[in-house]
Structures are given as C-alpha cells and as structure tokens.
Amino acid sequence: MTWNELNVVIENNSSFLISSHLSLDGDCVGSQLALYWYLKDRGKQACIYCVDPLPAKFSFLKNSEMLAGEKPSQQFDVLFILDCSNQSRLGWEGSNEAAKQIVNIDHHRDNTRFGFQNYIDTATAATGEIIYRFFTENNIDFPDHVAESLYCAIMSDTGGFRFSNTTGKILSVCADLANRGADCSAIYENVYASHSQTGLLLQARMWSTLTFHLEGKVCSMELPLSVIDELGAHHSDSEGMADNTVTAKSVEVGIICKHSPTQTHFSLRSKGLVDVGRVAQGIPGGGGHCCAAGCTIDQPYALAMPKMLSIIDKELRG
Numbered sequence: 001m002t003w004n005e006l007n008v009v010i011e012n013n014s015s016f017l018i019s020s021h022l023s024l025d026g027d028c029v030g031s032q033l034a035l036y037w038y039l040k041d042r043g044k045q046a047c048i049y050c051v052d053p054l055p056a057k058f059s060f061l062k063n064s065e066m067l068a069g070e071k072p073s074q075q076f077d078v079l080f081i082l083d084c085s086n087q088s089r090l091g092w093e094g095s096n097e098a099a100k101q102i103v104n105i106d107h108h109r110d111n112t113r114f115g116f117q118n119y120i121d122t123a124t125a126a127t128g129e130i131i132y133r134f135f136t137e138n139n140i141d142f143p144d145h146v147a148e149s150l151y152c153a154i155m156s157d158t159g160g161f162r163f164s165n166t167t168g169k170i171l172s173v174c175a176d177l178a179n180r181g182a183d184c185s186a187i188y189e190n191v192y193a194s195h196s197q198t199g200l201l202l203q204a205r206m207w208s209t210l211t212f213h214l215e216g217k218v219c220s221m222e223l224p225l226s227v228i229d230e231l232g233a234h235h236s237d238s239e240g241m242a243d244n245t246v247t248a249k250s251v252e253v254g255i256i257c258k259h260s261p262t263q264t265h266f267s268l269r270s271k272g273l274v275d276v277g278r279v280a281q282g283i284p285g286g287g288g289h290c291c292a293a294g295c296t297i298d299q300p301y302a303l304a305m306p307k308m309l310s311i312i313d314k315e316l317r318g
C-alpha cells in the first residue's frame with residue numbers, strides 16, 4: 001500500500017485497534033505508541049492490545065499503560081498489526097473478526113502479507129522507521145514523546161546500534177529524532193541499564209551454563225523456565241542475553257534455550273555466515289531475520305538441542 005492509501009484508511013474510518021507480536025520488544029512497543037498517538041491526534045478512537053505484558057523497562061514511554069489493557073470486545077473499523085510477520089505471532093485468536101479490515105505494517109522479510117492492505121518494507125531497520133517515514137514524508141509534525149518512542153523502536157531493533165542494519169541512513173533518522181526531543185542517554189538507561197537484582201541473578205545463572213559446540217562455532221546458554229519462578233524473576237529478565245552468545249571470536253551462531261519439560265524455545269543469533277531466520281522458518285511457527293530469529297520445538301531440551309545443533313551443523317557446512 002502507498003502512504004496515500006494509508007492516509008485514506010485513517011481518514012475514512014473512526015475506530016482502530018493496534019496490536020503486535022508476543023514477547024514485546026522496543027520496536028513493537030515504540031511503533032504501536034507512535035501510531036496510537038497519531039490516531040488520537042486525528043480525533044480517532046484507538047486502542048492497543050497485546051497478549052504479553054509490557055516489560056517494565058518500556059514503562060517510561062508515554063502512553064505505555066495503554067498496552068496493559070484487556071482485549072476489547074467491540075468490533076473495530078481497522079486492525080493495525082505492526083512488526084508482526086504472521087497472525088499466529090499475535091498470540092491471540094479472532095484477529096480476522098476483530099475489525100472490518102486488517103492493515104499490516106512490518107519490516108520482516110518472512111511477512112506473509114496477511115492484511116487486507118500491507119505496507120511491508122524489508123529495507124527498513126525497524127517498524128519504527130516505517131512509522132517515522134510515514135510521519136516525515138507526510139509532513140506530520142510529532143511531539144518529543146513520539147520521537148522518544150520511535151528512537152526506542154530503532155535502538156532496540158539495531159541492538160543498540162550494533163547490528164548490520166545500523167546504517168548511515170538509520171543514524172540520520174535517529175539524529176533527527178534526537179533533534180525532535182528524544183533523550184538518547186535516558187532511553188538507553190531505561191532500556192539497557194535498569195535491571196532488577198533478581199534479573200541480573202537470573203542472567204548469572206544463564207552465564208553459568210555457557211557451552212561451546214561444533215569446534216567453537218556455536219555457543220549456547222540454557223534456562224529451565226522453573227528457575228525464573230525459583231528466583232522470583234521475570235521472563236523479560238533474560239532478554240538481551242541472546243546477543244551475548246555471539247560475542248566470542250570463534251562463534252558464528254549463538255543459541256539461548258528456554259525450556260519446560262515438554263517444550264524448548266530457541267533464540268538464535270548469527271554473525272552473518274548462517275541465516276538463522278531460515279533455520280527458524282524450518283520449524284513450524286518459527287521465524288525472524290537472518291541474524292536474529294526464534295522458534296519452538298515441542299520436545300524437552302535433551303532431545304530438542306541435538307536436533308537444533310545438527311540443523312546448524314548442516315548450515316555451517318552448507
């Protein structure tokens with residue numbers, strides 16, 4: 001869809017629901033809040049609904065409490081689904097009935113174009129960049145708290161400006177967001193330097209499981225989900241740990257395994273040699289980008305892990 005078509009959808013409708021994927025990250029939160037602001041600014045009725053709770057580190061963003069609500073029962077004119085490559089990643093049923101039409105805005109290359117209208121730009125670093133371009137290319141001026149949400153979105157999806165999607169183009173976008181009032185160091189501190197004590201203790205437990213495989217080309221850490229309860233920690237406390245799995249020089253692929261007795265969830269990272277997005281897509285329900293992806297195998301860790309290692313071994317030899 002074009003910007004013009006997106007403008008028409010917004011002007012011709014009055015009620016909007018915004019949603020995004022499970023395991024909320026900075027891009028999904030920031031881009032939803034920026035679009036929410038715009039719809040409210042246009043005098044529209046707007047709600048945000050996500051299944052998973054808002055990680056506390058994003059609660060400094062203005063209007064973030066709007067993500068904490070129950071699923072609204074009314075039918076909306078339009079359901080905006082942001083940063084979500086397929087409807088099952090929403091984690092809730094009935095998205096086709098929730099509104100008269102779905103508009104899908106995303107940057108994941110495995111997006112299934114499930115919307116009635118789709119704005120998919122895989123060349124952007126974050127869905128937040130797409131919303132930024134919508135605003136700036138349509139001369140929509142936005143306040144500092146929206147600049148903050150969009151900066152948070154881009155900072156998160158570039159791994160704090162470390163991933164290969166950190167280009168001059170995206171840094172220019174962020175420079176503009178800083179000039180529009182985003183407080184870069186305050187956003188950094190809220191998102192990356194606001195761990196709880198139990199959160200860091202949980203990470204220490206994960207570090208203690210660090211193991212190298214396949215001649216040092218693969219590094220993994222694991223976490224039985226029961227440890228989260230044992231420490232009184234939260235799921236989100238382990239977020240960011242996946243990036244640590246690819247910090248050794250020899251390593252090409254990093255793995256975080258979080259497992260229950262019956263299921264093993266893999267967060268995969270790659271330095272570029274192996275396309276972990278393709279690895280994850282080979283598992284039902286899995287997906288992601290070439291350097292960061294995730295999937296779940298319905299088997300205990302002891303069975304699922306050797307399976308994953310043999311898939312990655314083939315890719316490394318490929």
Ligand SMILES: [Mn+2]
Nearest residue numbers: 027083127157
């Ligand atoms: Mn994203």
